[in-house]
Every structure is written in C-alpha cells, then in structure tokens.
Amino acid sequence: MxxxxxxxxxxxxxxxxxxxxxxxxxxxxxxxxxxxxxxxxxxxxxxxxxxxxxxxxxxxxxxxxxxxxxxxxxxxxxxxxxxxxxxxxxxxxxxxxxxxxxxxxxxxxxxxxxxxxxxxxxxxxxxxxxxxxxxxxxxxxxxxxxxxxxxxxxxxxxxxxxxxxxxxxxxxxxxxxxxxxxxxxxxxxxxxxxxxxxxxxxxxxxxxxxxxxxxxxxxxxxxxxxxxxxxxxxxxxxxxxxxxxxxxxxxxxxxxxxxxxxxxxxxxxxxxxxxxxxxxxxxxxxxxxxxxxxxxxxxxADAQIFGRQESIKVDDKEVTIVLVKNPVGANQTIDMIATENADYSLMALLNANYADGIDTSWIWDANFEKLHATNIKAVITGGERYQDFNVRLKMAGFTQQSVYPNLADALMAIKAVPTKKVYIMATYTAMLQLRALLAQKGYIKGGMGE
The missing domain is CATH 3.40.1190.10 (Mur-like, catalytic domain)
Structure with missing residues (x-):
C-alpha cells in the first residue's frame, strides 16, 4: 500500500x-x-x-x-x-x-x-x-x-x-x-x-x-x-x-x-x-x-428494508413507506396498493434533487387514475415539488387534496387522515426527510441512514 x-x-x-x-x-x-x-x-x-x-x-x-x-x-x-x-x-x-x-x-x-x-x-x-x-x-x-x-x-x-x-x-x-x-x-x-x-x-x-x-x-x-x-x-x-x-x-x-x-x-x-x-x-x-x-x-426474516415498504406505527396509524422514482415503479406500487382490502389514505411526496432526478415529468406517465378503483379515502400531496404532484393528481380526478408544502407538517397530515392505513409514495430525498422527521419524533430509530 x-x-x-x-x-x-x-x-x-x-x-x-x-x-x-x-x-x-x-x-x-x-x-x-x-x-x-x-x-x-x-x-x-x-x-x-x-x-x-x-x-x-x-x-x-x-x-x-x-x-x-x-x-x-x-x-x-x-x-x-x-x-x-x-x-x-x-x-x-x-x-x-x-x-x-x-x-x-x-x-x-x-x-x-x-x-x-x-x-x-x-x-x-x-x-x-x-x-x-x-x-x-x-x-x-x-x-x-x-x-x-x-x-x-x-x-x-x-x-x-x-x-x-x-x-x-x-x-x-x-x-x-x-x-x-x-x-x-x-x-x-x-x-x-x-x-x-x-x-x-x-x-x-x-x-x-x-x-x-x-x-x-x-x-x-x-x-x-x-x-x-x-x-x-x-x-x-x-x-x-x-x-x-x-x-x-x-x-x-x-x-x-x-x-x-x-x-x-x-x-x-x-x-x-x-x-x-x-x-x-x-x-x-x-x-x-x-x-x-x-x-x-x-x-x-421480516426485518425492514430502509425506505422500501417500511411499516411504521404513528400513534393509531399503520404507515407504509414506498420509494417511487419512475413510471414503472409507480405503476407497480399502484398495483400493490390495489391489493389492499381496507380503506386507506395516500400521501404523495415529490422532490426533484439530484438523487431523485430533477426531471419530474415521469409522474404523467404513471397510471394514478387506476387508484379510483381502490379503497382510497383521502389524498395528500407534499414535498418540494408538491405543486407538480397536486396538478397531476387533480388531472387524475383527485380534486380534493390536502396540501402540505412543508414536509415538517407531514406528521400532522398523517395523524389527520380519516383511515387507519396510510400509504406514502415518496421520492428518495423526500423519503429521507420523512424518516428524519419520524426519527426526531421517536417513531423510528435513525433517520437519514447516510
């Protein structure tokens, strides 16, 4: 050496x-x-x-x-x-x-x-x-x-x-x-x-x-x-x-x-x-x-995988975090959520940093319209590019959305939904920010991972 x-x-x-x-x-x-x-x-x-x-x-x-x-x-x-x-x-x-x-x-x-x-x-x-x-x-x-x-x-x-x-x-x-x-x-x-x-x-x-x-x-x-x-x-x-x-x-x-x-x-x-x-x-x-x-x-072994379908208890809510970053992944996540028999709420968090990909046009190629055939009861948009996701989901027919531009308010949003189950679709840096918030509040151990 x-x-x-x-x-x-x-x-x-x-x-x-x-x-x-x-x-x-x-x-x-x-x-x-x-x-x-x-x-x-x-x-x-x-x-x-x-x-x-x-x-x-x-x-x-x-x-x-x-x-x-x-x-x-x-x-x-x-x-x-x-x-x-x-x-x-x-x-x-x-x-x-x-x-x-x-x-x-x-x-x-x-x-x-x-x-x-x-x-x-x-x-x-x-x-x-x-x-x-x-x-x-x-x-x-x-x-x-x-x-x-x-x-x-x-x-x-x-x-x-x-x-x-x-x-x-x-x-x-x-x-x-x-x-x-x-x-x-x-x-x-x-x-x-x-x-x-x-x-x-x-x-x-x-x-x-x-x-x-x-x-x-x-x-x-x-x-x-x-x-x-x-x-x-x-x-x-x-x-x-x-x-x-x-x-x-x-x-x-x-x-x-x-x-x-x-x-x-x-x-x-x-x-x-x-x-x-x-x-x-x-x-x-x-x-x-x-x-x-x-x-x-x-x-x-049922150990959780960092940011990949992690199941987290937030008071009485059962929260599942799923990483999304492109149309195919989003569509497969939508198909996975479609197998949920219970009522649920969806939180969609979109960032556009280097690790996410700065081009957010991919959200228009994902079939969010398919969610209408599921037991979805509430929709929340957030993250640094929340406006992009807000418009996309409105065009998909979800006109009633709760919007949280500040991700620090995401925890309040999770607690406010009308369902026990919450699915969170998040891009990579949005997922890291959310995990850091959950760790800060004591719901998980560790946040950023890096």
Whole structure:
C-alpha cells in the first residue's frame, strides 16, 4: 500500500469513527468522499481484501441487495453490504474501508448495490465474481438518458470484468443486445402457459427485438416490458431460464407467496415486482451453492428494508413507506396498493434533487387514475415539488387534496387522515426527510441512514 493510499484509508476510517462512535450518526458516503479525495485510486488498494457481487439495474436494487445478503449469510460467515443505498463510488469506498477484517483468512463476500452510471467506475478498480442485473426502465432522464444509454453504461462496466458471471433478468429483452464474453445465467417467470400472442401497450419502452428492432410479441407480460417475448420476424425469443417463478399463490400489500422452481416461498413485502427481486436473490444464492432450505430461512426474516415498504406505527396509524422514482415503479406500487382490502389514505411526496432526478415529468406517465378503483379515502400531496404532484393528481380526478408544502407538517397530515392505513409514495430525498422527521419524533430509530 502506498503512502497516499495509507493516508486516504486512515482518514476515511477516522471520519467514520467520528461520525459513528462519537456523533452517533450512520454514514459511509463522507468517509468515502474523504478517502477518494486524498487518493482517487484507493478503491483498487482495498479491493483485494474481498470477493464481490455487484447488483445493478433501474428498479429493485436495494431490496434485491438486502435479500441477496440475507441469502448468502445463510452459507457464508462474512458477508458485507451497503445497506442504505449508498451506491456510488464514494459510498462503496466507504463501505469497504469500514468493513471488519476477515476472521478466518477467507475473503469476505461484498454484496454491493451499484448505481447504473457507476458500474464502469467501480469495475475499473474491482473485478467481481458475479454481476446481478434486475431490469432497465426509463428513469432520471437528466442522468441516464433513454434506456439504451443506461444499458450501455452497465455493459461498459461488465466488459471490464470478462471473467465474472452475469445473472440477468431473462424476461427483459434488452439484455439480449450485448456481445459479452461473460457466462450468462437468466431468471424470470414461467408461471403461465406460453400460448398467447399479445403486444405491450404502445408507450412501453424496451420492446424492440435486438436482431432487427421489430416490435416484440409476448406469450404473457408480467409488467412493463417484462415477460415471455418472441419475434414474429425471425427466431429470436426469450432465452432459457435457469431459475424461474413457476406459480403465484397470494399477493397482498404486505406479503407475497409464490413458487420458485416448484418450491414454495414467502416474502414479507408486497408487489409482483418484489417477487422478481426475491427471484434474483434466489438465483445468486443457488449459483453460489445456498440450499433451498437456507433460502427459505433467509426469506422468512421480516426485518425492514430502509425506505422500501417500511411499516411504521404513528400513534393509531399503520404507515407504509414506498420509494417511487419512475413510471414503472409507480405503476407497480399502484398495483400493490390495489391489493389492499381496507380503506386507506395516500400521501404523495415529490422532490426533484439530484438523487431523485430533477426531471419530474415521469409522474404523467404513471397510471394514478387506476387508484379510483381502490379503497382510497383521502389524498395528500407534499414535498418540494408538491405543486407538480397536486396538478397531476387533480388531472387524475383527485380534486380534493390536502396540501402540505412543508414536509415538517407531514406528521400532522398523517395523524389527520380519516383511515387507519396510510400509504406514502415518496421520492428518495423526500423519503429521507420523512424518516428524519419520524426519527426526531421517536417513531423510528435513525433517520437519514447516510
């Protein structure tokens, strides 16, 4: 280790000690920022202490990372991760700097959520054993551009680690566009007979065949552009799935029961999209030798995931916080909420900071009109861009809204709703601000997470 790297490592660790042990605040971004400022290549110096699994994609990274970490801890003694979604190079550097040293001489597994635009930056310094890719949807146009630009950012990173295995969502056609040297394994849904012939809705992204850019057909669609696709102009079709959901049993707002490879599993989060996340974690686990029984144990754990369907008691209210950031995620959240049988209220919090994406036009492509068919009884809008959400929901037919421009008043708004159950759809920084408020008032422990 060079003198520069030694100084950067010491400074990063010292800042973490100050934040964590003295000021009692979590956080890995600041220690990572300090370390990379002193030595931009410090990640390369510390990378040889770990074996890496990189998890990336548009939606589901945080929950998939958490579930994968739980699964692997059933077999491996040391598994570290970046649990609060600090997924850029500074946060990842901080995570590795502050990880405990190996106890057995065996390298710990580092299961890392990585921002799509940071994959190539990370793999410049570390060479993972596995890449896990969840999906690619339109998201934060100001940062990523359209989906093919996002795809290329990920592929550029993977090409720097040709020996890694790529475990990808086979239900996404876009993952058939590359010419990677890497071994590829696919997962997806095989829960319906492959006899249909349908097309995705006209405004769906990512439905072009990689062979000739013709519009793909589907035997069935799970959601958005995901499903059992095939071309009518040549022989292109969905690849063989090594791991697959074979049956859906019960979907509720708080849990999902389903079969993977004809074995039954349950996770304590709702939504079809979260079954994909569980399937991805299962695929990594099985590839690395974790047994079905061990995965059952991991999925049975009901620990809350930071900002992802967290259930919180606020006096007599049952509050569920769901992160939203793009049309596909919002639509899947709406579908999840639609499985709620009880009356509920909705709080929609919209910020437009860098971490959220400064372009808020995506809210117009989400199907909020569908909420009229649910048991919704009250609507609240808030956050720094509350006016945008207020107008969008008015156009969706929700003309009676309570508006809270100051997020500090959100707690009062939650307590004032007429229903016991409250669903909160929030962008990332709005979610952080809300959690900080709830922590300040003693409803949760910890707020910002970073």
């Amino acid at each position: 060079s003198l520069r790297s030694s100084l950067a490592t010491a400074a990063g660790k010292s800042s973490y000690w100050l934040l964590h042990d003295i000021l009692h605040r979590g956080g890995t971004s600041l220690p990572g920022k300090i370390a990379t400022k002193l030595d931009p290549t410090v990640l390369k110096t510390i990378a040889n202490k770990f074996d890496f699994i990189i998890i990336t994609g548009t939606n589901g990274k945080t929950l998939t990372t958490a579930l994968t970490t739980r699964v692997l801890r059933e077999k491996f003694s040391q598994v570290i991760t970046n649990p609060s979604g600090s997924n850029m190079i500074q946060g990842i550097t901080g995570t590795l700097l502050t990880a405990n040293a190996s106890k057995s001489g065996v390298k710990p597994l580092a299961v890392l959520e990585v921002d799509e635009a940071n994959v190539a930056l990370i793999t410049k310094y570390i060479k993972p054993k596995v890449f896990l890719i969840t999906n690619i949807f339109r998201d934060q146009l100001d940062r990523y551009g359209e989906i093919y630009s996002t795809y290329q950012k990920i592929i550029d990173g993977i090409k720097q680690a040709p020996d890694a295995v790529v475990i990808a969502n086979g239900d996404s056609p876009i993952f058939q566009r590359d010419t990677l040297k890497n071994q590829k394994i696919f997962y997806g849904f095989n829960h319906q007979p492959m006899v249909g012939d349908i097309k995705a809705p006209a405004n769906t992204d990512g439905i072009l065949s990689p062979t000739d850019d013709s519009i793909l057909h589907y035997h069935y669609i799970t959601y958005a552009n995901l499903g059992s696709y095939f071309s009518t102009t040549d022989n292109f079709k969905r690849p063989h799935l090594t791991y697959a959901v074979t049956k859906l049993h019960e979907l509720t707002p708080l849990s999902s029961t389903f079969d993977i490879d004809n074995s039954s599993f349950k996770i304590e989060v709702g939504g079809l999209y979260n079954i994909y996340n569980a399937l991805a974690a299962y695929a990594v686990g099985r590839y690395l030798g974790v047994s079905n029984e061990q995965i059952h144990t991991a999925f049975d």
